[in-house]
Amino acid sequence: MEHFIAGTTARCAANLVGINSKTAAYFYRRLREIIVFETENSTLLSGKFEVDESYFGGHRKGKRGRGSAGKVPVFGILKRGEKVYTQVISNAKSKTMIPIIRNKIQPDSIVYSDCWRGYNILDVSEFKHYRINHSKLFADKHNHINGIENFWNQAKRHMRKFNGVPAKHFPLFLKECEWQFNNSNPTNQLAQLKQWVKQHMG
Numbered sequence: 001m002e003h004f005i006a007g008t009t010a011r012c013a014a015n016l017v018g019i020n021s022k023t024a025a026y027f028y029r030r031l032r033e034i035i036v037f038e039t040e041n042s043t044l045l046s047g048k049f050e051v052d053e054s055y056f057g058g059h060r061k062g063k064r065g066r067g068s069a070g071k072v073p074v075f076g077i078l079k080r081g082e083k084v085y086t087q088v089i090s091n092a093k094s095k096t097m098i099p100i101i102r103n104k105i106q107p108d109s110i111v112y113s114d115c116w117r118g119y120n121i122l123d124v125s126e127f128k129h130y131r132i133n134h135s136k137l138f139a140d141k142h143n144h145i146n147g148i149e150n151f152w153n154q155a156k157r158h159m160r161k162f163n164g165v166p167a168k169h170f171p172l173f174l175k176e177c178e179w180q181f182n183n184s185n186p187t188n189q190l191a192q193l194k195q196w197v198k199q200h201m202g
Contacts, residue, residue, distance in 0.1 A: 001197070004031055005180075005189050009162060031193065032172035034200050035179045044085055046106040050078045050145040051113045053092045054152045056159065056170065072170055077104055078148040083182040088171050094121045101127075112145050151181050
């Protein structure tokens with residue numbers, strides 16, 4: 001568990017601990033499954049939020065919604081000063097993202113986004129919507145989405161260590177990144193993980 005929290009790969013951890021690499025990989029996967037189970041019903045409620053979508057994996061960089069062949073689209077909501085919530089999505093259209101926003105954020109909350117057309121509907125919704133135009137500036141006082149973009153950067157940096165994450169396991173890795181971002185103290189992470197493992201793995 002300590003190696004898992006430190007970001008050591010399962011193969012390297014297996015070497016250091018002296019166990020079979022397949023055993024280590026299985027244990028790592030079980031830890032991620034437990035994290036998903038314990039965090040999937042998290043709520044964000046009211047306040048100030050940043051919303052954004054990003055693309056993971058693939059070999060080709062592309063613009064938003066374009067050139068994203070082989071990449072996994074992910075939607076994220078960050079409550080400023082608190083937590084982030086992420087979800088793998090099929091596309092970055094309004095009909096995909098707005099139900100997630102409505103499920104996680106209470107009406108009359110302040111929502112910041114960039115100028116992607118998928119967020120147009122927020123202008124006439126139950127939320128107070130503010131946009132940041134990245135082609136002109138990245139922040140205008142409180143009008144920015146730097147927090148969620150910081151999370152994307154951290155998550156991608158973490159996943160690069162694994163030299164490719166299998167598509168079927170990607171949601172597990174994503175939730176691991178979300179959990180670590182929301183619980184940034186490694187000591188607290190270890191204590192929480194130990195408690196969860198006792199409950200799930202006896």
